[in-house]
Amino acid sequence: MPEISITVNGRRHEAEVPTTTTLLDLLRDELDVTGPKRGCEMAECGACMVHVDGRLRHACLTLAALVDGSTVLTVEGIGEPGRLSLFGASLSRERELPGALPVIITDSGLFADTSTALTGRYVGNRTARINALWGVRNVRFVRVNGFDGLRAPQDLRRGFQLGVLAGRSLSVLGSTDDDIFVAADLYAGWAQRNTFIGLQFLGEGRQNYDANHWDGILGSGRAASYLKVTSRHTVITSFEYSGGWRHRTPFQLRLGDAQGGVRGYGDSRVVGHQRGVVRVEERWAWRSMGRAADVGWALFGDAGKMWAGDVPYGIDTPVRYGVGVGLLAALPARSRRLWRLDLAVPVTADEYAGWEIRLSSSDLTRVFWREPKDVARSRERFVPASIFNWP
Secondary structure (H helix, E strand, C coil), rough: EEEEEEEECCCCEEEEECCCCHHHHHHHHHHCCCCCCCCCCCCCCCCEEECCCCEEEEHCCCCHHHHHCCECCHHHHHHCCCCEEEEEECCCCCHHHHHCCCCCCCCCCEEEECCCCCCCCCCCCCEEEEEEEEEEEEEEEEEEECCCCCCCCCEEEEEEEEEEEEEEEECCCCCCCCCCEEEEEEEEEEEEEEEEEEEEEEEEEEECCCCEEEHHHHHHHEEEEEEECCEEEEEEEEEEEEEEEEECCCCCCCCCCCCCCCCCCCCCEEEEEEEEEEEEEEEEEEEEEECCEEEEEEEEEEEEEEEEECCCCCCCCCCCEEEEEEEEEEECCCCCCCCEEEEEEEECCCCCCCCCEEEEEEECCCCCCCCCCHHCCCCCCCCCCHHHHCC
16 A cells, blocks of 8 residues: 655644545545545535645545645634634515415315314515624534444534524515514534534524514424444434424424324324424444445334414324334445334324334434424525525
C-alpha cells in the first residue's frame, strides 16, 4: 500500500492507504474528520465537498493516493469547530381557500357530508409577511455503528441547535390578515460510543390581531435514548408528542398513524388534537450475509394516548398498548437504509383495530425526528424544514 502525507485543517498526517481508498474514507474512517458527509456518493449532493490546495473537490470520488502532499480544508477548519450563527430574511405570500362543501372520503369514493360539524369551520386567508430568521448551532459529531441501522455507520449530533423564524404581515400582494407568526426548532443531544440521549421539538403559532387570540398552533417532538448493550444488541426508548390548537385548515391526529401512532391500531378510527406515544424496542443484529445483507430482529411495545381538543370528532382515550415483533434487514450489508417487516397486535380493545403487518423502509441515520405526515401537512408552507439547510 502506498504511504501518503497530507495536511488536514493545518495538521500533518501520514497514512498507508489502499489504492482504492477515497479521500472521504481517509478523512472519516482514518483521521476522524467527520465534517464531510457520505451523501449520494455520486458527486451530486455536495455533502462531501472539501478544498484541496485551494480548489473545491468531491471527496467521495477523489482517490486518497492522488492527494499526497496536498493541503485539505474541511468545514471543521473554517471558524471555531462546531459553532455557527446565522441571520437571514425572507418574504412570503400564502393563500388558503378551503372548499365550501365538506365531503366524506370512503373506499367507494367521495360523498357529501350532511352533518354540521364542519360547516363554516374553516375560512380562507391571504397573507404576505416579511420574515426574520436566526439560528445558532454548537454541534460536534460522534461516529458510531448500529444505532438506527443494524450495523451502519452513523454520525450522532452532540450539542445544541436552535432555529427561529418570526414574521409580520404586510398590507401588500392582496394580504387581508393582520398577524405575527413565530416558528422554532430546538435540538439538544449528548453522545458517546455506546450511548445517546437526544431531544428535538418543533413548534409554530400565529398571533391573530383580527380576532385578538393565538391560532394555528402546532408542535411536535421526540425525546429518546439509545443504549448499545453489545455490538449486536441495542435498546431504544423514546417519547413522541404531537399537538395542534385552533387550526385554520382541516387538522386531525390519528391514533394509528403509520409514522407517529401506536403500532397495532392502523385501522382505528380514534382521532384527536394531541397524541403522546412511548416506545420501547430491543433490537438484535442477528447475522451478516457477506456483503449482500445484514439481518436482525426486534421486539417492541408502544403505549399511546389521545386527547380530543378542538378537532372534529376528537376522542379522549385511556392509554392504549400495542406489542409486536419485527424482522429487520439492511441491503447491502452496512447499509443505512433499514427494511422492516413488523407484526403488531393491539393489547387494548378497539372496535376497529386488529393485528396488522407493516412493510416499511427508512433511513433514520441522518435525522433524529422525522415529523409524522398528519402533522407535517398542517404546517405553514413557507416555514423551512430547517434554517440550517434552507433554502
